[in-house]
Amino acid sequence: MLATTFETPAEFEHASWEWLSRQPRRNNLILSIARRAVKLAENGRGWLISSDGGPELALFQTPQHPPAMSDGDIEAARCAARFLPPDLPGIVGPSAVADAFSAEWCARTSQSAHLHWEMTFYTLDRVEPFVHPGGSLRPATVADLDALRPLAMAAAKAMNLPAVEQLPDEVEKRIRRNIAGDRQFIWTEGSSIRAIAGYAEAMEDAGARIGLVYTPPELRGRGYGTAITGSLAQLLLDQGQAWVCLFADNANPVSNGIYRRLGFQPELDYRTWLFD
Numbered sequence: 001m002l003a004t005t006f007e008t009p010a011e012f013e014h015a016s017w018e019w020l021s022r023q024p025r026r027n028n029l030i031l032s033i034a035r036r037a038v039k040l041a042e043n044g045r046g047w048l049i050s051s052d053g054g055p056e057l058a059l060f061q062t063p064q065h066p067p068a069m070s071d072g073d074i075e076a077a078r079c080a081a082r083f084l085p086p087d088l089p090g091i092v093g094p095s096a097v098a099d100a101f102s103a104e105w106c107a108r109t110s111q112s113a114h115l116h117w118e119m120t121f122y123t124l125d126r127v128e129p130f131v132h133p134g135g136s137l138r139p140a141t142v143a144d145l146d147a148l149r150p151l152a153m154a155a156a157k158a159m160n161l162p163a164v165e166q167l168p169d170e171v172e173k174r175i176r177r178n179i180a181g182d183r184q185f186i187w188t189e190g191s192s193i194r195a196i197a198g199y200a201e202a203m204e205d206a207g208a209r210i211g212l213v214y215t216p217p218e219l220r221g222r223g224y225g226t227a228i229t230g231s232l233a234q235l236l237l238d239q240g241q242a243w244v245c246l247f248a249d250n251a252n253p254v255s256n257g258i259y260r261r262l263g264f265q266p267e268l269d270y271r272t273w274l275f276d
Helices: 009-020 028-039 074-083 095-109 142-158 168-180 224-238 253-262
Strands: 002-006 045-051 054-061 090-094 113-124 136-139 184-189 192-200 208-214 244-249 265-275
Touching: 002 009, 002 074, 009 028, 009 045, 009 054, 028 054, 028 090, 028 208, 045 074, 054 074, 074 095, 090 095, 090 113, 095 113, 095 265, 113 253, 136 224, 142 168, 142 184, 142 192, 142 208, 168 184, 168 192, 184 224, 192 224, 208 224, 224 244, 224 253, 244 253
Parallel strands: 208 244
Antiparallel strands: 002 045, 045 054, 090 265, 113 244, 113 265, 136 184, 184 192, 192 208
16 A cells, blocks of 8 residues: 655645545544644645555644544554654544554553553434523634633543643644634523533534533533533534434434434544554
């Protein structure tokens, strides 16, 4: 197999986008990360593993984060582990290719790996009916920042996001980007924020990925998490998204149950391995 390196997000997108977008549901994560890096002119590097038949696997990395993998061929994942530079903090991708990469990487580098996350990637085409609690969904504004900031920090910690994504500056950058892009939402009742959620879009008309859904502990059990997720999903569908998606931690049966009742269907499993 042939491994090709791309030193900028634009070069990677040009070489891989057509192939990756053939399976937009299974490749949503890497598509959205690469598209964001191109739009925001961020640093990033990518790799494409190819055989005589064409691309077999793609990987893309932004600074301080593990590379994200596409769905693809197991042997291509092993080839990538033998080729990529030896400074990776970890790997994230569909379980089969992430596991193969991690095992080969550890054999090559004599490092050890520990499993950070096991996630289910869900997709949804139609929202099932749900009970609406008091309050309503609305876009967040810069005026909401002071109230949003501690909730987003708590969400990042509760979801066990990578350490770099829990840094206060990084959390604030994320919510400011979402607000500027009209992608940050809150569920309010009166003047109180009951729950938060945002989304990242992978393609223009499909694949908006809902994330950072959070309800403060003292407000849980009242339907706010269900309401903000279901209402945001319906809004995105109404605005022209062909489907929406999200990740759920397999260790959290409550959130998985909520998403399934709303109509989200499991697409594939993901794992994040962190290297010592």
